[in-house]
Amino acid sequence: MNQRELFLRHVAQTSAAPLALEISRARGCSIFDVNGKEYIDLIGGISVANTGHGHPAVIDAIKKQLDDYLHVMVYGEIVQSPQVRYARLLADHLPAGLHSVYFTNSGAEAVEGAMKLAKRYTGRTRIIAAKNSYHGSTQGALSILGDEYWRNAFRPLLPGIVHIDYNKYDWLDQIDTTTACVLLETVQAEGGILAPDKAWLQAVRQRCTETGALLILDEIQAGFGRTGKLWGFEHFDVVPDVLLLGKALGGGMPLGAFISNRKIMMTLTENPVLGHITTFGGHPVSCAAGHAALKVLLDEDLTQQVAQKEQLFRSLLHHPKIKEIRSFGLWMAVAFDSFETNKKIIDRLLEAGVFTDWFLFASTCFRICPPLTISEKEIETACSQISKVLETC
Numbered sequence: 001m002n003q004r005e006l007f008l009r010h011v012a013q014t015s016a017a018p019l020a021l022e023i024s025r026a027r028g029c030s031i032f033d034v035n036g037k038e039y040i041d042l043i044g045g046i047s048v049a050n051t052g053h054g055h056p057a058v059i060d061a062i063k064k065q066l067d068d069y070l071h072v073m074v075y076g077e078i079v080q081s082p083q084v085r086y087a088r089l090l091a092d093h094l095p096a097g098l099h100s101v102y103f104t105n106s107g108a109e110a111v112e113g114a115m116k117l118a119k120r121y122t123g124r125t126r127i128i129a130a131k132n133s134y135h136g137s138t139q140g141a142l143s144i145l146g147d148e149y150w151r152n153a154f155r156p157l158l159p160g161i162v163h164i165d166y167n168k169y170d171w172l173d174q175i176d177t178t179t180a181c182v183l184l185e186t187v188q189a190e191g192g193i194l195a196p197d198k199a200w201l202q203a204v205r206q207r208c209t210e211t212g213a214l215l216i217l218d219e220i221q222a223g224f225g226r227t228g229k230l231w232g233f234e235h236f237d238v239v240p241d242v243l244l245l246g247k248a249l250g251g252g253m254p255l256g257a258f259i260s261n262r263k264i265m266m267t268l269t270e271n272p273v274l275g276h277i278t279t280f281g282g283h284p285v286s287c288a289a290g291h292a293a294l295k296v297l298l299d300e301d302l303t304q305q306v307a308q309k310e311q312l313f314r315s316l317l318h319h320p321k322i323k324e325i326r327s328f329g330l331w332m333a334v335a336f337d338s339f340e341t342n343k344k345i346i347d348r349l350l351e352a353g354v355f356t357d358w359f360l361f362a363s364t365c366f367r368i369c370p371p372l373t374i375s376e377k378e379i380e381t382a383c384s385q386i387s388k389v390l391e392t393c
């Protein structure tokens with residue numbers, strides 16, 4: 001059997017027709033298949049490879065950590081310098097109220113930890129989430145996911161969850177003194193890049209403050225420069241009580257985090273002690289890689305280039321078949337009339353050497369979410385291929 005056949009037989013599948021592209025290498029904004037064909041990566045691992053694939057500084061940091069030590073002890077018991085260094089760097093670039101970092105293995109685990117934290121800190125159980133939100137595939141994260149089709153098969157899920165309309169004022173009074181937290185994506189990703197009104201997000205913040213509910217913002221896709229600022233919430237002059245990070249956080253290695261202040265975070269240390277523990281969360285190699293990637297992001301000023309690159313994409317993407325382009329930084333949803341049209345375009349783009357996909361709750365849109373290091377030339381090449389494909393579809 002060849003690799004593809006072995007993949008289909010032995011690696012558990014998530015859909016009946018996986019892409020099954022056989023990758024041999026990835027560098028910068030390119031991935032290469034086993035036949036040496038190059039693809040411009042417009043997905044970046046879905047907002048993971050913000051500093052590009054295989055950045056030398058990230059690879060060096062990983063190699064150095066491999067030489068020092070791998071896993072030594074569960075999270076939180078001993079001082080591991082890669083964790084400490086990275087938590088400190090994150091805190092240095094976050095508002096003062098976000099200075100205590102709990103590292104996890106994944107985004108979904110950060111969501112789980114934050115929901116537990118909110119229950120523990122407030123003594124309440126009601127959680128408000130938004131329709132069209134995606135927060136991960138574990139049971140808790142699935143309970144707050146904002147689409148019944150994806151949730152229903154896995155019931156019973158967590159009780160006490162209220163799903164509200166994102167960006168609508170009507171339901172603000174749902175946030176009351178029984179609410180443990182409001183958990184939202186700062187910008188909804190899988191809904192097809194849906195940004196909130198600044199005034200609305202500020203009203204949510206205010207209502208949380210008034211009622212004592214924690215505002216938890218999920219920036220697992222939005223963080224690390226994707227939106228044109230280091231953190232998405234900076235666009236809205238709002239600071240969450242808890243911030244969720246993942247994806248680009250690990251610089252290509254598995255890592256998630258929920259971040260709050262020390263007072264809130266300390267509730268996980270008592271009654272019961274060890275209120276949230278993990279064997280591999282904050283793995284030293286992941287923290288070393290993430291630390292190096294954030295340094296690259298800051299040192300190379302990648303966030304500053306995002307708006308210009310976004311505009312370049314927008315200026316080059318014009319075609320009658322495109323119904324709408326929604327973007328928030330280097331993060332775009334290009335909409336067509338149907339899923340069938342979109343799927344055909346995505347397949348043809350792959351043949352033409354451009355790698356993209358669609359969104360969970362916006363299947364008529366394809367995704368543009370490349371490494372922030374993408375060059376103008378790569379943007380021009382990708383857009384030229386997109387235009388050619390649109391002519392033939």
Ligand SMILES: Cc1ncc(COP(=O)(O)O)c(C=O)c1O
Nearest residue numbers: 106107108134135136220221246
């Ligand atoms: C906004 C958002 N939150 C949470 C998650 C879950 O992260 P993970 O897949 O690392 O569990 C994702 C993953 O796509 C996401 O996009």
